[in-house]
Amino acid sequence: MAAKKSQQFDPVETLNAIEEKFEMVQVLNEEGVIVNEEADPKLSDEELQELMSRMVYTRILDQRSISLNRQGRLGFYAPTAGQEASQLASHFALEKDDFILPGYRDVPQLIWHGWPLHQAFLFSRGHFMGNQMPEGLNILPPQIIIGAQYIQAAGVALGMQKRKKESVAITYTGDGGSSQGDFYEGINFAGAFRAPAIFIVQNNQYAISTPRELQTSAKTIAQKAVAAGIPGVLVDGMDPLAVYAVTRDARERAVKGDGPTLIETLCYRYGPHTMAGDDPTRYRTSDIDSEWEKKDPLVRFRKYLEAKGLWNEEKENEVIERAKDEIKTAIKKADSAPKQTVTNLLEIMYEDVPFNVQEQLEIYKAKESK
Secondary structure, X not given: OOXXXXXXXXXXXXXHHHHHOOOOEOOEOOOOOEOOHHHOOXXXXXXXXXXXXXXXXXXXXXXXXXXXXXXXXXXXXXXXXOOHHHHXXXXXXXXXXXXXXXEOOOHHHHXXXXXXXXXXXXXXXXXXXXXXXXXXXXXXXXXXXXXHHHHHHHHHHHHHHHOOOOOOEEEEEEOHHHHOHHHHHHHHHHHHOOOOXXXXXXXXXXXXXXXXXXXXXXXXXXXXXXXHOOOEEEEEOOOHHHHHHHHHHHHHHHHOOXXXXXXXXXXXXXXXXXXXXXXXXXXOOHHHHHHHHOOOXXXXXXXXXXXXXXXXXXXXXHHHHHHHHHHHHHHHHHHOOOOOOHXXXXXXXXXXXXXXXXXXXXXXXXXXXX
């Protein structure tokens, strides 16, 4: 009697089945119309207005920061225009006790979490006072090492779990960051211990000049969560309501003890990677820019709120003028900070200054006193 032929396993078919599950979550379409009632987070009128105010304020902050950088009044700066929904709507779903571990483009979330604006400017200048966080503010300075914050977020989340805190650690990186080893280690560690973490990948299509399709052959970054045994969600990163909804749900799961979530926000940065010489016209076409500008999160959200009678030109201008005034005050305060010295850096580097550094410290103190 012939042996029964075993059913063959088709890994390609399995991969395709997995990838098909990662459909993009969207609530508002490009015309500001709700297309997914079930996913609508049902924010109050006041919450909707506050979120819009933060997005408008941050767009002005971005414009002014670019100008200040070009004037030589700021140092390192990574533009944020186009990513307001990804950044601010995800932050809007957090609580004050939650801990933010940002990448270098994630200054807006830190500011709305409580980081004084003048300190953000000092950070950009490399001044040590920019990193002296106010007491009780649960943030780390923007991480410059690509993806390193994912490892840190897993550790912070585990600490929260052990202390039985009902809070989460949230971290951000770009699509390029998802190619780093730290990315995989972070989501795997947090998944293994069911730590209360939210991992966000802001897929803005380019890691400096490297397009997303050269980062990975996977159709989505969200599906990388499967390998770590955690939920993965792909969301329209230009849609503030969708971003808020998926982040809120991830937070609720985390504080209940259901572990971390990986969220991919599909978005776009309108400006260069940073102001340090990147020229996006060398690797992006005007047609691509125009296509994404049609999806602008501010335009989309403005249409939605105007249709509800919650927003108008007067309200927007009030936010714009407030942003300009506060930015002007903050840059003046940053300008008035004492000049950074070598002794400042040597003194704050160690709790107990080693003898060899102490010798250097004395030398520089003598020089600075002259």
